[in-house]
Amino acid sequence: MAPAKIRGALNIGFQMAICIGILAANMVNYGTAQMKGGDGWRVSLALAAVPAVIMTVGAIFLPDTPNSLIERGQSEKAKEMLQKIRGVDDVSAEFQDLIEASETSKQVEHPWRNILQRRYRPQLVIVVLIPFFQQLTGINVIMFYAPVLFKTLGFGDNAALMSAVISGFVNVAATLVSVFTVDKFGRRKLFLQGGIQMLVCQIAVGALIGSVFGVSGEGSFSKGMGNAALILICLYVAAFAWSWGPLGWLVPSEIFPLEIRSAGQSINVSVNMLFTFFIGQLFLTLLCHLKFGLFFFFGGFVLIMTLFIFFFLPETKNVPIEEINRVFKAHWFWGKYIPDDAVIGNHHVPPKDA
Numbered sequence: 001m002a003p004a005k006i007r008g009a010l011n012i013g014f015q016m017a018i019c020i021g022i023l024a025a026n027m028v029n030y031g032t033a034q035m036k037g038g039d040g041w042r043v044s045l046a047l048a049a050v051p052a053v054i055m056t057v058g059a060i061f062l063p064d065t066p067n068s069l070i071e072r073g074q075s076e077k078a079k080e081m082l083q084k085i086r087g088v089d090d091v092s093a094e095f096q097d098l099i100e101a102s103e104t105s106k107q108v109e110h111p112w113r114n115i116l117q118r119r120y121r122p123q124l125v126i127v128v129l130i131p132f133f134q135q136l137t138g139i140n141v142i143m144f145y146a147p148v149l150f151k152t153l154g155f156g157d158n159a160a161l162m163s164a165v166i167s168g169f170v171n172v173a174a175t176l177v178s179v180f181t182v183d184k185f186g187r188r189k190l191f192l193q194g195g196i197q198m199l200v201c202q203i204a205v206g207a208l209i210g211s212v213f214g215v216s217g218e219g220s221f222s223k224g225m226g227n228a229a230l231i232l233i234c235l236y237v238a239a240f241a242w243s244w245g246p247l248g249w250l251v252p253s254e255i256f257p258l259e260i261r262s263a264g265q266s267i268n269v270s271v272n273m274l275f276t277f278f279i280g281q282l283f284l285t286l287l288c289h290l291k292f293g294l295f296f297f298f299g300g301f302v303l304i305m306t307l308f309i310f311f312f313l314p315e316t317k318n319v320p321i322e323e324i325n326r327v328f329k330a331h332w333f334w335g336k337y338i339p340d341d342a343v344i345g346n347h348h349v350p351p352k353d354a
């Protein structure tokens with residue numbers, strides 16, 4: 001559906017919605033914590049039903065996509081829907097593309113078997129590692145536990161909750177930066193810049209906490225140190241929010257040809273959720289054992305993932321999804337996995353031995 005030129009910006013809408021949700025939750029927590037009687041947490045928990053109700057009701061009014069209509073044999077309706085979405089009458093070229101894509105997809109019978117084929121090795125590796133790495137940035141330590149973390153550093157209850165609201169704001173604002181830059185600078189630049197900034201912040205926070213709390217974990221932060229930690233954490237969140245946050249969804253979504261797309265997207269979401277769960281469960285144990293070293297632990301992964309991007313992720317900006325094999329074929333490492341007959345597109349790829 002999304003034109004290749006602004007595919008990045010549109011796709012980031014998903015991550016943006018998540019960030020706004022996190023910010024709203026942080027604000028609700030701050031607000032309900034002020035309630036008298038200590039029952040605020042019940043209200044906070046119950047309010048989680050509000051977005052669920054909006055989505056459920058909204059789903060009733062959601063129109064079908066042209067793709068879905070074509071899949072169900074309703075071509076005329078699909079064309080009308082496409083005209084409505086694009087706001088023009090002449091959609092024949094795009095409509096034809098959709099029909100052809102649907103024909104091709106009908107010939108696809110075993111996406112799960114297909115994705116194991118050698119020619120899809122780049123996609124398989126990338127789609128397992130990207131969501132894994134996204135969670136191993138340690139972002140959810142901040143998103144889930146920011147108030148706990150700030151309280152451990154000596155902030156009062158309210159200040160700790162307010163810090164979570166501040167980092168939530170930074171998260172939304174920096175995701176917006178990604179919306180406006182991703183189709184201009186490309187995916188790799190954001191990944192690399194974001195990775196380096198996260199790493200620097202993690203080392204700095206780890207060193208700051210380590211210098212005060214040491215391995216015993218005992219000590220206390222001065223006001224200035226607390227503020228410095230908060231600023232560093234916000235800079236880390238910002239870096240994540242314009243790189244791994246949105247790109248963790250965007251890049252996997254633009255590397256799958258139709259014949260493996262359903263399997264690929266399922267793997268992406270599953271790996272992401274699985275490691276979100278693990279980090280959520282393990283954080284407190286990790287914090288108790290590693291103390292300030294926790295930041296170096298995640299920093300180590302950020303270093304590895306940044307190197308991975310540098311060496312193994314080709315730029316996917318502006319590449320029509322059908323032509324993705326051309327990009328992998330031209331890649332120094334993945335090229336050998338892609339048979340010549342798998343390359344389509346208007347850019348000529350010279351044979352390897354030319």
Ligand SMILES: OC[C@H]1O[C@](O)(CO)[C@@H](O)[C@@H]1O
Pocket residue numbers: 015018019022134139140143171245248276
């Ligand atoms: O913005 C932070 C959020 O982004 C994600 O990494 C991916 O959507 C979530 O796991 C996290 O809570």
